[in-house]
Amino acid sequence: TGEQEVTLVATNGCGSDTMVRTINVINSPEIQAGIDESRSVYACGATVISFTNDSEDADYYHWNFPGQSGYRFLNGTTDTSPEPIVEFAVGGTYNVYLTAGNACRESHWQTTIEVVGPPRVVLDSLPAVCDTTTIALREYLTISGEYDTLNWMIRGPTDVPVPTEDNPVLTFTMPGQYLIAVEAISAHCPNASDTTTLLLQTPQPLELSAPTIDAICTGSAPVALSSSLPGGIWSGPGVNDTTGIFDPALAGSGRHTIQYLAAHRACGETDTLALEVLPSEPIVVSDSLSACANDQALVLRASQEGGVWVGRGITDSLAGIFDPGLAGPGRFPLTYRLVNADNCLLTATVPARVRAVPTIEIPEAQRICVGQSDVTLDELFEPTVWPAGGSFTWTGDGVTQGQFRHQGEAGQHSFQLTYTVDGCAAQAPATLIVANPAPPVAAPQQSFCHSEASAQLQASPPGGHWSGPGLTDPTQGIISPHTLGSGTHSYTYTVDAGTPCAASIDVEVAIWDDAMVEAGANQ
Template sequence: NSNLTYVSNGDSITSYLWQFQGADLTSSSAPFPTGINYDTPGNYIVTLTAENGCGPTTVADTFEVQGAIQLTMPPDDEVCVSEAPFAITANPSGGTWSGAGVFPNGLFDPAQAPPGPNQLLYSYGVGACEVQGNMTVVVNPLPIVNAGPNQSACISQTAIQLNGTPAGGAWQAVNGGAINGDQFLPPASGEGTFQLLYDYSDPTTGCANVDSSLVQVNPLPVLTVPDTTYCNTPGTVFLPAATPAGGTWAGPGVLNPNTGAWDPESAGGVGSYPVDYTLTDANGCTNSTNTSVTVVPLPNINAGPDVAICLDDGVFQFTGNVPGGGLWIGSGIVDSQQGLFDPDVTGPGIHPVIYRYGAGSCTVKDTLLVEVIDVTNTTAGPNQSACQSDLPFLMSGSTPAGGVWSGTGIVDPQTGLFDPAVALDGTHVINYTYTDPMSGCSRTDQKLVVIHPTPVAAFDLPVQGCTGQTLNIANNSQGGAVYQWNFGDGSTSQQPTPAHSYADTGTYLVSLSVESAFGCTQTTENEVFIAAAPDPDFEPDLDDGCPDLFINFTDLSAGFQTEYFWDFGNGQTSTEAQPGGPFLYPPGLVDTTYLVSLQLTNYCGTRFHTDTITVHPLPVADFGITLDTGCAPVLIGFNNVSIGSPDYFLWDFGNGQTSTDSL
């Protein structure tokens, strides 16, 4: 009833007719029929017709009758908890799974299910057609595996026993260690830390697990014991320091194994003796090495005779009858192995120097005396500088007097006269050498004389220019730091490349003085001629006239290197400064004005001057009359048609009458 609603629309329904296609009850007139059964699966149509006083209305619907579902479940399963998720499939597929560890789509994750049997439910279909089935998945835990504690061994150890639990698993090395069964082999593995894996499978469930442990293979201590030599003298010496320290000594002559005390005489005197050194390090690894101890007789040495040297002789080397390998000791020794003595370290006086050879019981010495003779402190004075263009000058500041000068630029060694022109620019080392007349000891001191190059003053500018126009000046100087320009018109500039223009014409001397950063100067100069644009002007001998009108023109122009072009306005032209004439200006019917122009051009520009010439026409008298003949008295009209712009008229009518009227 909840799926069916009747709407009568104002008039009661009087009849109902149901049609059930394929049902055991094919029709019904009840409003809400019951007991309709379908025995065969398929799609069926139901039709309902309801009628009231206004007529019938029919509706229809379709529905499906499903057949019985045969569900086939997968067999029960047994898995390890470590296995990856896997799909469980029932037939027909498309249903929904539920239970521990399973997703609705049938994906089973052993890690999400508890250990042991897990019952899974599969549902397929909906409503009365839904069917269900179940299956069991047993999840087995992994075995508990222990590879044992980490271990360490010396590389000399033959093998290490590996103890993994439960027994029966297999060992393998991850990073190159050598394994034989359940034994780790340090010599074959080498030094380092090795990771070992113990893999065990449960024989009942087949589930496997793995554990790891580390084996540290330590090297044997590296022992260093130098061979050594002792002299055959009585008394105790100590064997050379071994590395690492802390080991024990054994062999002939060893008095104390721990300290290395050794007696050459008890070992046997002059000769060579083997001695062993043994050490166990912090890792418990033990190693031994052998060294040779030699006993020799004491040597004889002679440091040589006493010597005398000058304080400023520089480093002196001793050459005595001494064996190599000893040390020179004393004030002034700057290289104890080479026997180098520096008198500047000791200063003047007598100084003992010792040559010591050997060590310990083999030490022997000899002494000589060194007398250092001083000369008066010699100085060349402070450094000097000059310009290359300077005159020769004397070196200054040297003491004591009487020394000799040398070096590039010195032209008189006795006076120290220095010529910059000889030395050229650069830094020059100048020597001042003073020799003591009594001892013959001499000393040389040096100073630096810096000759600064003379800057090159050079510039280019046009040989000629125009007033009011900026000159194109190119500064080609070299080595300048300060520039001083003088343009010859009272103007100056300190710009490297200045801009300048001249207001007046004329010839100007432009000078440039260049000063370097060191105060050295050079000056150069160039001339420039400044012109102006031309000033055209002319004067005609007449401004106007009557025909035939001939005009002469007088040139009054001013300008430099000027080109002329005359246009006389009458079709004639000329390029002469003073054109020949006269020039004819023909008349017209009225006053005719001619424009005369003069164009002057030079490298500073073009200018024009114009004037006009007016030609008055000649008058031509003419008139017309209204009647040629007539009866007296007759009135005749006169029409003045004269040309030539007349300004005065005189009529004579032939009858004794006259008139000055223009009409």
């Protein structure tokens, strides 16, 4: 190998010629590859393989995994890298091919990587069985992934030996609950396990019963049938299949056979119950009753006399007197009970609803002036009500659609506000004063000495408000002259402030310095 010099000499009758060329002789590539020693070619789940490459005399490489897509190159390596790092994310058999080549020829290397999925096991729920049963455990097992062996374990009222075969068949004879566990053992992946239970029942005595009553008529109230093994299914005329409530009106008169099946139990116990329903004249009552909590007491009526009324708000059970206020707001039944000639307890129910009375609060009186235009009473009195969403109705002299129209004269007017919600009403009285106040009057000039600690400004009518300097009580017009400088100070007296009747007057107040004293001759 290496560079070799080749000489060609050509000769004929005329002479000879020579040509010299240099040729580089190289070896064929020797390929040698593998995987890092820390990894096995048999892996569990997603795994990363670092390939090693000890090939010699190769100018290029190409890695290939024909027929597979569940892999990718990592850390910047590619299928042309000498020693790529590859992640195999999907279980399966991967045929790995490496081609190493140079100008002479190509050499090939091949290996196989088996990526297996971890085992997953799911044991189905086992139905309860009666008395005794034989089951093949594998029929209730769903398993995937790679595993080597299955280990079964049974715990319960008695020991049940488990054969070592893959699909053990077991017979259970002792009643009780058994825990069945299975574990899939894998040499390459974490083990997987699951559990389920088997309930072995024995037949139980079944007794059906109805309430102890003298007789059942078509007009009697529904009765609750009972079973010593609750949770089963009822069937027959007039009976609810899940609750066991028997309605004589639905069943009709006659002798009825009611069936019961303990379908929730493996032994499926069953029994029947005979019920006799006598015909009776139905009791007719109102379809419903609706009242306000402040309504007067009502008299309930029934088509047959001699019974009693029971329920909220009943003050006289024989006469059927119902007091909505005593019952209070809400929805509830009012029931009429009568024992007929066949000794049947007949019942009829009136669905009752008592609606709450709304509440309303308004100021006792409001004040407007003669000169004001028409007034919307809702806006003037601003009622506070509960619940919201009702309607207002104002009544009284001069009121039209909630507005007061006065004639420009002073006086006092009385109204009533009615607030109605859901047919129930509350009332509140209201008074409106139409005022024509006289303008305020005050001495235009008032004076005080600077040394006075307190002085009162004078104006009428009382009840107004003073504003200006040095005021200690604006309502009473109290000022502190000693805090003011000498001179003239301006004040304003206002009555009915903040209303259209507001009126004011300005007052000049002189504060005299004590040293300012003048006297005439010979004084």
